[in-house]
Amino acid sequence: MKRSMLAMGLACGMFTVATVHAAPQQDVYDAVEQQRQPLLDTLETLVNIDSGTGYVAGLSEIEALLTERLEALGAEVEAHPAENFGGNTLVGRLQGNGDRNIMLMIHYDTVFGEGTAKDRPFRIEEGRAYGPGVGDAKGGVAVILHSLEVLKTLGFDDYGQLTVVLNPDEEKGSLGSRDLIQQLSADQDAVLVFEPTFSEGATDAVTVVTKGINYAFLEVKGRASHAGGAPEQGRNAIMELSHQLLQLGDLGDPDKETTLNWTIVEGGSKRNVIPEHAQAEGDMRYVDSSEYERVLNEARDITANQLIDDTEVEFRLDKGRPPLPGNPQTQALAEQAQKIYQELDRELLAAEIGGGTDAAYAYHADSPTPAVLESLGLVGGGYHSDEEYVQLDSVVPRLYLTTRMIMELSDAETED
Numbered sequence: 506m507k508r509s510m511l512a513m514g515l516a517c518g519m520f521t522v523a524t525v526h527a528a529p530q531q532d533v534y535d536a537v538e539q540q541r542q543p544l545l546d547t548l549e550t551l552v553n554i555d556s557g558t559g560y561v562a563g564l565s566e567i568e569a570l571l572t573e574r575l576e577a578l579g580a581e582v583e584a585h586p587a588e589n590f591g592g593n594t595l596v597g598r599l600q601g602n603g604d605r606n607i608m609l610m611i612h613y614d615t616v617f618g619e620g621t622a623k624d625r626p627f628r629i630e631e632g633r634a635y636g637p638g639v640g641d642a643k644g645g646v647a648v649i650l651h652s653l654e655v656l657k658t659l660g661f662d663d664y665g666q667l668t669v670v671l672n673p674d675e676e677k678g679s680l681g682s683r684d685l686i687q688q689l690s691a692d693q694d695a696v697l698v699f700e701p702t703f704s705e706g707a708t709d710a711v712t713v714v715t716k717g718i719n720y721a722f723l724e725v726k727g728r729a730s731h732a733g734g735a736p737e738q739g740r741n742a743i744m745e746l747s748h749q750l751l752q753l754g755d756l757g758d759p760d761k762e763t764t765l766n767w768t769i770v771e772g773g774s775k776r777n778v779i780p781e782h783a784q785a786e787g788d789m790r791y792v793d794s795s796e797y798e799r800v801l802n803e804a805r806d807i808t809a810n811q812l813i814d815d816t817e818v819e820f821r822l823d824k825g826r827p828p829l830p831g832n833p834q835t836q837a838l839a840e841q842a843q844k845i846y847q848e849l850d851r852e853l854l855a856a857e858i859g860g861g862t863d864a865a866y867a868y869h870a871d872s873p874t875p876a877v878l879e880s881l882g883l884v885g886g887g888y889h890s891d892e893e894y895v896q897l898d899s900v901v902p903r904l905y906l907t908t909r910m911i912m913e914l915s916d917a918e919t920e921d
């Protein structure tokens with residue numbers, strides 16, 4: 506399938522397939538319903554332990570709890586330190602009797618500092634659960650653990666190996682766990698990622714495209730002089746920077762969904778001094794990997810045209826998280842998820858989001874495997890805010906979805 510065609514289809518943002526009513530698999534559904542309350546109990550426990558990125562005391566407490574849970578499910582658990590961040594990435598492996606390898610992945614750190622859980626602990630109100638990290642992404646941790654409980658109840662072990670990866674540094678870019686994620690994901694047939702839904706208005710959706718992010722820097726060196734006595738001897742870095750920013754205004758490309766927005770400007774020191782230094786920072790989002798080179802080259806060409814002689818202009822583009830671009834394997838998993846939702850007579854959207862997640866590290870652009878699908882956690886909203894919540898009525902559908910995805914992926918024909 507041509508990637509460009511697919512990207513065009515995905516560019517429409519969200520779509521669904523026609524609804525065909527089918528009944529749920531009753532034994533699975535019954536086992537899922539039995540896990541509803543236990544999942545909420547797990548979620549309460551997790552939310553009430555602070556685990557901001559780098560807060561080692563809280564991260565360790567959660568690590569101990571998750572290790573115990575995974576071992577009780579029959580997994581062998583390893584801990585890999587997240588360099589420079591503190592905390593460990595937990596890798597739990599369950600051996601089955603089949604030959605398909607599936608990875609279930611999510612982070613257990615949050616953006617909230619020590620004391621947040623005490624100030625506003627887990628609470629349930631009008632069909633929603635609230636608390637720090639309840640959706641992003643402790644709900645996802647709970648969905649993984651309790652889907653595995655459902656499989657255990659059903660005695661299902663037709664998978665080859667299930668690998669559970671729980672990392673402690675996602676909210677700071679996963680720099681201490683991304684190599685491990687890339688390495689572990691390479692051996693998988695499918696990787697399911699359990700961030701919450703990101704759509705507006707708590708819409709029930711999975712994510713099929715996440716944008717990559719790069720950081721743009723523009724720096725101008727001029728020459729200082731007295732603004733009253735000898736302005737002509739100065740070289741005004743702010744004037745040159747302004748000229749460059751206006752020239753660089755359209756580095757984005759709407760057709761490719763690339764944006765570059767300048768968001769920070771600094772320059773000058775005293776009102777009576779011609780500024781010798783000015784700089785700006787910009788936020789680039791993209792889905793097409795070739796856009797890094799294009800933007801870098803165009804920016805360097807454009808900045809060669811200077812307004813003020815004898816100023817020095819430097820443009821830099823630092824790489825952040827890569828994108829999860831639209832691709833046929835992800836699309837196939839999304840369609841599979843939509844069909845499973847139809848068994849519950851529910852609609853599931855396939856969404857594109859502007860942010861980046863660890864799903865991008867699990868995606869291997871040069872290989873058809875693994876197939877990667879994002880946002881299998883709970884349905885919610887208000888992430889990173891005091892109002893963060895998840896919808897209680899999403900617990901059963903989401904547990905059913907993950908359980909059935911694992912069952913179907915395990916039984917899939919192996920492609921040669």
Ligand SMILES: [Zn+2]
Binds near residue numbers: 641675700
């Ligand atoms: Zn998250």
